[in-house]
Amino acid sequence: MGDPDQSDLGGEPRLRFRDDEPHEEPAVTLDAFFGQTNATAVRLESDEDARALIPHIGQLALVEVAFPTFRDGRGYSAARILREAGYTGELRAQGDVLVDQIPLMRRCGFDAFAPQADIDRKALDRALGRQPYASQKAADAAVPVWRRRHG
Amino acid sequence: MYRYDEYDQAAVDARVEEFRDQVNRRISGAMSEDQFKPLRLMNGLYLQLHAYMLRVAVPYGTLDGRQMHMLAHIARKYDKGYGHFTTRQNIQYNWIKLDQAADILAELATVEMHAIQTSGNCIRNISSDQFAGAAADEVEDPRPWAELLRQWSTFHPEFSYLPRKFKIAVIGADQDRAAMRLHDIGLQLYRNDAGEVGFRLFAGGGMGRTPMIAPVIRDWLPKQDLLSYVEACLRVYNRHGRRDNIYKARIKILVHEIGAAEYARQVEEEWAHVKTLGLDPPAAEFERIAAFFAPPAYEAGVPDTVDLSDPDFRLWVDQNVSAHKQPGYAVVTISLKPREGIPGDASADQIDVMADLAERYAHNELRVTHAQNIVLPHTPKRDLYAIWQALDAAGLATPNLDLISDIIACPGLDYCALANARSIPLAQKIAGRFADLDRQRDLGEIKLKISGGINACGHHHAGHIGILGVDRKGEENYQLLFGGSGAEDASLAKIVGPGFSEDGVVDAIEKATDVYLANRTEGERFLDTYRRVGMAPFKEAIYG
Numbered sequence: 001m002g003d004p005d006q007s008d009l010g011g012e013p014r015l016r017f018r019d020d021e022p023h024e025e026p027a028v029t030l031d032a033f034f035g036q037t038n039a040t041a042v043r044l045e046s047d048e049d050a051r052a053l054i055p056h057i058g059q060l061a062l063v064e065v066a067f068p069t070f071r072d073g074r075g076y077s078a079a080r081i082l083r084e085a086g087y088t089g090e091l092r093a094q095g096d097v098l099v100d101q102i103p104l105m106r107r108c109g110f111d112a113f114a115p116q117a118d119i120d121r122k123a124l125d126r127a128l129g130r131q132p133y134a135s136q137k138a139a140d141a142a143v144p145v146w147r148r149r150h151g
Numbered sequence: 152m153y154r155y156d157e158y159d160q161a162a163v164d165a166r167v168e169e170f171r172d173q174v175n176r177r178i179s180g181a182m183s184e185d186q187f188k189p190l191r192l193m194n195g196l197y198l199q200l201h202a203y204m205l206r207v208a209v210p211y212g213t214l215d216g217r218q219m220h221m222l223a224h225i226a227r228k229y230d231k232g233y234g235h236f237t238t239r240q241n242i243q244y245n246w247i248k249l250d251q252a253a254d255i256l257a258e259l260a261t262v263e264m265h266a267i268q269t270s271g272n273c274i275r276n277i278s279s280d281q282f283a284g285a286a287a288d289e290v291e292d293p294r295p296w297a298e299l300l301r302q303w304s305t306f307h308p309e310f311s312y313l314p315r316k317f318k319i320a321v322i323g324a325d326q327d328r329a330a331m332r333l334h335d336i337g338l339q340l341y342r343n344d345a346g347e348v349g350f351r352l353f354a355g356g357g358m359g360r361t362p363m364i365a366p367v368i369r370d371w372l373p374k375q376d377l378l379s380y381v382e383a384c385l386r387v388y389n390r391h392g393r394r395d396n397i398y399k400a401r402i403k404i405l406v407h408e409i410g411a412a413e414y415a416r417q418v419e420e421e422w423a424h425v426k427t428l429g430l431d432p433p434a435a436e437f438e439r440i441a442a443f444f445a446p447p448a449y450e451a452g453v454p455d456t457v458d459l460s461d462p463d464f465r466l467w468v469d470q471n472v473s474a475h476k477q478p479g480y481a482v483v484t485i486s487l488k489p490r491e492g493i494p495g496d497a498s499a500d501q502i503d504v505m506a507d508l509a510e511r512y513a514h515n516e517l518r519v520t521h522a523q524n525i526v527l528p529h530t531p532k533r534d535l536y537a538i539w540q541a542l543d544a545a546g547l548a549t550p551n552l553d554l555i556s557d558i559i560a561c562p563g564l565d566y567c568a569l570a571n572a573r574s575i576p577l578a579q580k581i582a583g584r585f586a587d588l589d590r591q592r593d594l595g596e597i598k599l600k601i602s603g604g605i606n607a608c609g610h611h612h613a614g615h616i617g618i619l620g621v622d623r624k625g626e627e628n629y630q631l632l633f634g635g636s637g638a639e640d641a642s643l644a645k646i647v648g649p650g651f652s653e654d655g656v657v658d659a660i661e662k663a664t665d666v667y668l669a670n671r672t673e674g675e676r677f678l679d680t681y682r683r684v685g686m687a688p689f690k691e692a693i694y695g
Contacts, residue, residue, distance in 0.1 A: 070186070070189075070312070071189065071272070071312055072312065072394060073272075073309075073310070073311065073312025073313055073314075073389060074389065074390055074394075076308065076309045076310075076311075076312065076389070077309055077386055077389050077390050080309055080386075084424070084428060098186055099176075100173065100186075100190055101312075103308075104306075104308040104309075104311055105308075107308035108308050108309055120176075120181060123172070123176060123181070126172060127169070127172075130165050130168065130169050131161075131162060131165050131166075131169075131306065132161050132165065133158045133161055133162065134306075135162065135302050135303060135304075135305045135306060135307075136302075136303045136307060136308075136378075136430065137428065137429060137430050138308045138309065144432070145158040145159075145302070146302075146432035146433070146436040147432075148158065149156070149158070149435075149436060149439065150432075150433055150435045150436055150439075
């Protein structure tokens with residue numbers, strides 16, 4: 001996945017684990033997305049239904065999922081739902097995104113982060129490298145331990 | 152018993168280092184207390200009234216002598232020489248220093264133990280039947296499935312920030328010794344008409360301020376679909392459970408508000424998709440785990456009779472020893488409810504004694520019960536007398552299992568920041584009032600449960616007699632409830648009437664037992680009589 005790019009775009013620090021060019025079109029709200037046919041970037045609030053986007057994932061290059069507080073875990077399910085539906089564009093967690101939540105978010109399919117506060121990169125690197133194995137299958141490439149055990 | 156392989160060990164070792172890192176960032180100020188709190192909670196560390204409390208996981212209540220000795224060591228080295236066994240089959244230490252917490256986790260990891268997800272809004276320690284693998288009425292040992300769920304739920308990336316905590320219980324017998332239907336998800340293994348064993352899945356049970364008995368969500372679930380189905384249950388909850396009000400955030404509120412049928416419909420729809428993702432391990436993994444739970448190497452030809460000529464021993468056998476499926480063997484329950492003790496507490500020395508007995512006599516296995524006692528599940532009857540003598544010498548031979556003094560009590564206001572009233576002194580007063588063992592035995596099975604606060608950690612809703620401590624204008628006040636049960640006849644207790652002082656509630660309980668004695672028919676327990684005659688005669692005796 002390479003070393004994430006932490007360039008400062010739009011005044012927000014951004015962590016990106018993708019090799020393609022960052023998508024420049026601003027994300028529109030879900031309501032606005034359904035009101036215009038050619039948008040390629042959309043923002044999903046934590047109480048909005050990710051499944052509404054499934055018919056349109058082919059045209060999307062960026063989905064930004066809001067984390068109004070790090071305690072609101074709905075975005076983890078939203079990410080998995082989009083990845084399980086075959087979405088391959090940028091999936092960005094925005095808002096109250098913290099060091100110790102990012103490894104879980106990566107496993108749910110997020111590959112970009114726009115935290116509202118600075119992230120300590122060294123602490124993040126330690127957190128991301130911490131667990132050598134995954135106990136369960138999720139939306140990332142990690143091989144669950146039961147598959148390692150039985151091939 | 153399950154043993155870790157390199158993958159399991161790597162996970163707990165990494166977790167220790169992760170937590171050490173998190174504590175350091177908290178101490179350095181890099182992380183706020185608000186940010187740190189859910190992280191420490193997911194490692195079992197609470198901030199209580201006087202100190203930090205560490206809750207150590209005992210997965211499905213099963214542990215061996217080596218692990219039990221480690222619990223004693225931690226009590227001695229890092230606490231005040233004792234530990235408190237909990238209604239979640241765990242143990243907690245009440246006097247922990249933050250800067251030593253990671254060291255404790257490191258010591259636990261050396262004996263395949265941890266404190267992972269013993270708190271926080273995540274999937275908690277999986278609980279089970281303390282007689283699993285030993286009970287005569289068992290269809291199948293539920294613990295391999297509990298272990299599978301433990302591994303699946305560990306660091307689950309999607310379900311670590313749920314609306315609220317999530318508790319799962321698995322049982323494999325008709326008799327419910329684990330209060331299964333008072334869990335967020337309850338799973339019961341049973342044999343269907345075709346002779347196959349699978350699960351019945353319940354969801355939406357719980358205690359707290361809005362107690363609910365879990366309804367059936369799926370009557371038949373093939374074993375191999377367990378993880379994907381539970382994943383679907385959790386996903387529906389994570390997406391739609393309420394997050395606007397902490398008191399309405401448990402899955403029981405969701406299931407209650409949309410109805411069990413609608414919740415089941417949404418789960419089925421989700422599962423139709425989730426099942427295609429390949430989340431369920433292959434049969435080889437079930438078999439690998441199940442092999443660890445094979446029956447112990449029972450001795451052949453162990454005598455099935457016990458010399459009961461010592462009357463004190465006989466009392467203990469009558470009360471605390473249960474039938475085992477293997478001839479010549481018995482299940483021993485060690486009461487942690489001595490006359491003047493604290494329910495569930497054991498000293499480091501007592502924990503060592505229990506560990507030694509398990510190693511010496513009982514196939515090196517122990518269980519923690521949700522009623523805060525300890526079980527030696529596989530005990531040759533031949534050795535019962537020697538075990539009883541050793542327990543008696545350690546103050547562990549109280550013959551009161553399931554009697555009125557076998558009280559479940561939460562730590563209450565003596566320790567807990569969330570409590571409104573003390574539970575421990577009340578438990579001691581009740582045990583004192585009914586100190587006469589003949590009287591207790593005459594009263595028979597009475598499950599008395601005390602919570603010092605609305606969170607219902609002492610399971611008062613499920614008590615034949617329940618007590619809830621409340622704060623009334625700055626004074627401790629106790630509400631009395633009758634008619635609850637956490638067993639297979641699950642029911643929720645009802646409030647009798649206006650609350651009482653500490654002494655007043657003890658008097659009221661005594662009056663209630665008099666009503667029971669005057670009204671019972673042959674073979675009826677307190678609960679049965681209450682159910683038959685109703686609240687009125689009790690109320691009249693207490694308030695009349």
